Each structure stands twice: as structure tokens, then as C-alpha cells.
Amino acid sequence: MGHRLERLQAQLADQRGGRVVLLSHCLLNQNVRYLGGAERPGGVQEVVDDYLTGGVGIYQLPCPEQRAWGGVLKRRMLVAYGSAGTVRAPATRLFLGAFLRYTRFVYARLARSVAKDILDYRRSGCEVVAVVGIAGSPSCGVHTTLDLPGAVDVLTRCPMAQLDRRTLNEDVVAAHTGPGEGMFMRALRRRFDAVGAAVPFEEHDLLRDRQIPPPPPTPDRPQ
Numbered sequence: 001m002g003h004r005l006e007r008l009q010a011q012l013a014d015q016r017g018g019r020v021v022l023l024s025h026c027l028l029n030q031n032v033r034y035l036g037g038a039e040r041p042g043g044v045q046e047v048v049d050d051y052l053t054g055g056v057g058i059y060q061l062p063c064p065e066q067r068a069w070g071g072v073l074k075r076r077m078l079v080a081y082g083s084a085g086t087v088r089a090p091a092t093r094l095f096l097g098a099f100l101r102y103t104r105f106v107y108a109r110l111a112r113s114v115a116k117d118i119l120d121y122r123r124s125g126c127e128v129v130a131v132v133g134i135a136g137s138p139s140c141g142v143h144t145t146l147d148l149p150g151a152v153d154v155l156t157r158c159p160m161a162q163l164d165r166r167t168l169n170e171d172v173v174a175a176h177t178g179p180g181e182g183m184f185m186r187a188l189r190r191r192f193d194a195v196g197a198a199v200p201f202e203e204h205d206l207l208r209d210r211q212i213p214p215p216p217p218t219p220d221r222p223q
């Protein structure tokens with residue numbers, strides 16, 4: 001098979017560059033971000049453009065929270081939103097440990113599936129140039145992550161009437177972001193180590209991209 005494959009590859013040589021990057025799902029599709037956390041309507045164009053212009057193919061990683069937390073809107077996590085003063089608040093805090101154990105179980109399964117694909121790319125002669133995670137994510141952070149128990153604690157003490165995008169992104173997310181590795185990136189890195197696939201990990205900071213709306217026009221000053 002080896003000789004035949006080499007012959008076919010030589011006879012059918014085409015434009016493929018033989019390099020691929022693994023991008024976190026939301027770099028290509030912001031619709032899976034937590035409510036209040038999407039920074040773009042679609043994806044992060046400049047990241048995608050950089051790789052494609054450089055002749056690197058893109059493998060879109062699964063969104064692990066979509067898989068483990070109840071779909072695109074992560075409905076299992078939404079239970080905690082605006083739960084202050086309801087029975088959902090103490091229940092969320094009580095079951096968080098079990099929820100995180102389940103999350104790690106799902107992430108380990110996803111990581112095995114991604115690692116299989118990576119081995120296939122390498123066997124097929126492709127170089128996997130990097131894994132790009134998302135700064136500050138409890139799942140996809142590489143150098144920075146979210147203290148999920150701390151964030152959930154604040155979230156479950158915030159009444160529905162006070163929950164807005166600023167409160168969520170500053171008091172809940174930014175206030176609990178620090179050095180560390182997200183659960184899915186850790187599972188991926190361990191799986192890659194186990195199968196001997198050395199791939200560099202880096203992270204993209206979506207907040208750095210934040211498009212701040214222009215300030216409202218100031219009324220003309222009287223002359």
C-alpha cells in the first residue's frame with residue numbers, strides 16, 4: 001500500500017500545502033459564545049485570514065461547552081443566570097462539583113476523538129502547526145482561564161433585574177479570570193502527549209478584539 005500510495009500522491013500532486021491549524025470553534029463561529037460573550041456577528045475574520053493567506057488549512061475544534069452544557073445556548077448553565085433569591089441558586093452551587101466532573105468526562109471523550117483526527121493528519125503527511133484556544137475560557141483557555149466556582153458564586157447572587165452584559169463580562173467573567181488552563185485544552189494536551197503528538201498551544205484574546213461602539217455625538221457647543 002505504501003508504494004502505491006506514494007505513486008498516487010506523486011501522479012496526482014495538487015495544490016495542498018500539508019499544514020493545518022486547530023482553531024477553537026468560536027473563532028469561526030461566535031454563535032456558540034455564552035450569552036453576552038459574542039464579540040463578532042460571525043467569526044474572527046483576521047485570524048482566519050492570517051492562516052488561509054499563509055496557506056494553512058483550518059480544522060474547527062468542537063465547542064466543548066456546546067457538547068457538555070446543553071447545546072448552542074448552553075442551557076444547563078443558563079439555570080444559574082438570574083437565579084439569586086430562587087431555589088436554583090443554592091442548587092447550582094451544590095451540584096457544581098458533579099457538573100464539573102461530568103464536564104471533564106465529556107471533554108476527555110471529545111479530546112480522544114480530536115487526537116484520532118490529528119494522528120490521521122500526521123499519518124497523511126500533514127504538519128499540525130498549532131492549537132489555538134481562547135483566553136480566559138474555563139474550557140478553551142491555554143494560559144488564562146476562569147475560576148468557574150468563583151464566577152458561578154457571583155452569578156447566582158445576581159438577581160435577574162441586574163443581570164446585563166457589563167455585569168456578566170466584568171463582575172462575573174473578568175473578575176474571575178486568571179492564569180491557568182481550561183478543562184478542554186488540558187484534556188487535549190494530555191491526549192496529544194499520550195499519543196506522542198507534540199503540537200504547540202496558544203490562545204487568542206477575544207476581549208482584545210472587542211469592538212467598542214463609538215461614543216454618542218456631543219451636542220454642539222453654543223458659540
Ligand code: SF4
Nearest residue numbers: 026063065134137140
Ligand atoms: S471558548 Fe471554547 S467553549 Fe467557549 S465558546 Fe469558544 S469554543 Fe466554545
